[in-house]
Amino acid sequence: MNFAELELLRATTKESIKLRLGEEPSDNFKYHVLVCGGTGCLSIGCQNTLEALQKAVESQGLQDSVKVVVTGCMGTCEMGPVITVFPEGYYYCRVQPEDAEEIVSSHLKEGKFVERLCYHAADGSVQPRKSDMTFFKKQQRVALRNCGLINQTSIEEYIAMDGYKALAKVLQEMTPQQVVDEVKKSGLRGRGGAGFPTGVKWQFVLDQKADQKYVVVNGDEGDPGAFMDRSVLEDDPYSVIEAMTIAGYAVGANKGFAYIRLEYPRAIDHFTKALTRARELNLLGDNILGTDFSFDIEIRVGAGAFVCGEETALLASIEGRRGEPRPRPPFPAVSGLFEKPTLLNNVETYANICPIILKGGEWYASMGTEKSKGTKVFTLAGKINNTGLVEIPLGLTLREMVEDIGGGVPGGKAFKAAQTGGPSGGCIPAAYLDTPIDYENLSALGSIVGSGGMIIVDEGTCMVDLAKFYLGFTQDESCGKCTPCRIGTKRMLEILERITKGLGKEGDLELLIELANSIKASALCGLGQTAPNPILSTIRYFKDEYEAHIKDKTCPAGVCKMPRKGLKS
Amino acid sequence: MGAECKCNCDQDKKLDALFAQYKGNPNGLIVVMAAIQEVHGYLPKDLLIKTAEELGVPLSDVYGVATFYAAFSLRPRGRHSVNLCLGTACYVKGAPEVQAMLEKEMGIKAGNTTEDRRFSLDLVRCLGACGIAPVLTVNGEVYPRMTAEKVSEVLAKYE
DSSP states (O other): OOHHHHHHHHHHHHTTTGGGGTOOOSSSOOEEEEEEOSHHHHHTTHHHHHHHHHHHHHHTTOTTTEEEEEESOOSOGGGOSOEEEETTTEEEOSOOGGGHHHIIIIIIIHOOOOGGGBEEOTTSOEEOBGGGOHHHHTOOOSTTTTTTTSBTTOHHHHHHTTTTHHHHHHHHHOOHHHHHHHHHHHTOBOTTTTOOBHHHHHHHHHHOOOSOOEEEEEEOOOOTTOOHHHHHHHHOHHHHHHHHHHHHHHHTOSEEEEEEOTTOHHHHHHHHHHHHHHHHTTSSBSSGGGSSOOBEEEEEEOOSOGGGGSHHHHHHHHTTSOOOOOOOSSOTTTSOGGGSOEEEEEHHHHHTHHHHHHHOHHHHHTSBOSSSBSEEEEEEEESOSSOEEEEEETTOBHHIIIIIISOOOGGGOOEEEEEESGGGOEEEEGGGTTOBOSHHHHHHTTOOOTTOEEEEEETTSOHHHHHHHHHHHHHHHOOSOSHIIIIIHHHHHHHHHHHHTTOOOTTHHHHHHHHHHHHHHHOSSHHHHHTTHHHHHHHHHOHHHHHIIIIIOOOTTSOSOOTTSSSOO | OGGGOOSOHHHHHHHHHHHHHTTTOGGGHHHHHHHHHHHHSSOOHHHHHHHHHHHTOOHHHHHHHHHHSTTOOSSOOOSEEEEEEOSHHHHHTTHHHHHHHHHHHHTSOTTOBOTTSSEEEEEESOOSOGGGOSOEEETTEEEOSOOGGGHHHHHTTOO
């Protein structure tokens, strides 16, 4: 395929999705029924709903005017199976197979939407269309632009959504330096957690002189409570593949690796299929689009180790070794995979690249706050009404996230804290609900944006127990190479276990803080350096809960068993 | 051979192809071991020795990798692989109670296989399906919103 053929393919396939974009299509279809095939919906039976819908459409003779499409995650995992009906964008929740007939006969035949299946907000109001829903209103989708809108593995639908336009632009009009400059201008920061400026990283790799360079995507999303990378890999794999190809052109690499964790079999499957399709269309491989530029990507499946999300550990794992981090420098940009300069970015980071190239760095930088530009995907979960996948411009307040998008805490219980950044992050209590969410503000509160996991907890959660949970996790996942992480986290966990059993002693808090600070200062990699954060932040905001456990031998939330006081269990 | 053959000839051929592909190349270690694990359900000792010889990696390094990654098992696994997610969302929504019930019903602690090799029980870290927490999977089949009460009903489905 060459540039002209790509544009021709785009023009013809665009007709098939116009209806979803609010444009008048030239084909005969009056409705597109989009069925969410995201992991959440899939595991609560969207397949049955899909089959029932297809059957109902056929039995009522509408197969020529109604198209049924399976898409990726629409975002509202709690309400699945969900479907969207275009052109109006009506949003139906918890659609069971027995609802299919009614949707077809009432909505698709007579044009009357089915109110009982629409989203009902906590205040009882009905929000029938996507555009009416508070869940979507404050969101802005860049990385997730195609999720829930197109068929997950269809390269045609991806191309119709302006896919491969950015790569064509780069290959035809831009020098590698211009590409890097555009990324720099956008202010995009690495979405994997550390928040390092992406353009600066690209420049480092571009500046290296080497016979071989590599581009790697970190798809080892092990953060408990985070699933944005999974969604992008499953639902919009081409956005990552295209961005990696652009990155290869920009930094001078002809080979890429996609490191995807084993626990995401569908992501591996979809990504593999997408690579094959991209090669078939000459959008990957030798002489891409008829140019001199060649680039290909190989998948490496992780083998189940959280620490492999750390960049040097990940590279060791691709090389077939134990995923143990090594000291930096040299940074991977200088000496990475097989000791060659390597560009390593997170899945979500790559997902932002194509829109930046197409719309310009300034456009991206116009969203967000002064130092935290653009949008960020968060996964909202825990004790919250609307769990799901959410992309917001940075700078939205935590309250807007919890109350407007999340729909508040269920069961009339009180919001207690938002835990952000997983095991490397911390808790933000109710007093700071009006804080705008960005890298600087969260860090000032002792937490981090991290990869974007956001777990909401209510009054029924014990913060000491939660800190113990995270520490148990990091202790378990520590690679054991450095002493502070291997032994330090073990000792901290022992203290927390004692405290939650009612055996805490005077001085335990001071000891925890001292250990935490020395581990932070001395651990080899990010896993160890951030492992104490959940403890420090819960001590900072919920000290009284620790003291109740230690002094009064009680657990205010009623979670921890306290055998010393009360009856023996 | 022929009709009486009950071994995994095709699978063995697949492994042999991989051994040939990565002969003398230590970088293929994890790829080869993952294939062995997939074919046999665990890493048999003789195949680990063969891996070390073919790829030119010290056996101690092979063992080091085998014990480092959660995906690899040195012991045979149960017929049904039960994985309970212990990510944060699952944890705050009651996964510990489900774990206690699973261990009670199976009579083993997590990380082990029942004596009759009917079940292997493992705790996994975040399956990325936090919206339907707590999540349990049996042979990859997903059971959303698990509770301790539902445990015996789910296990009964697997012989």
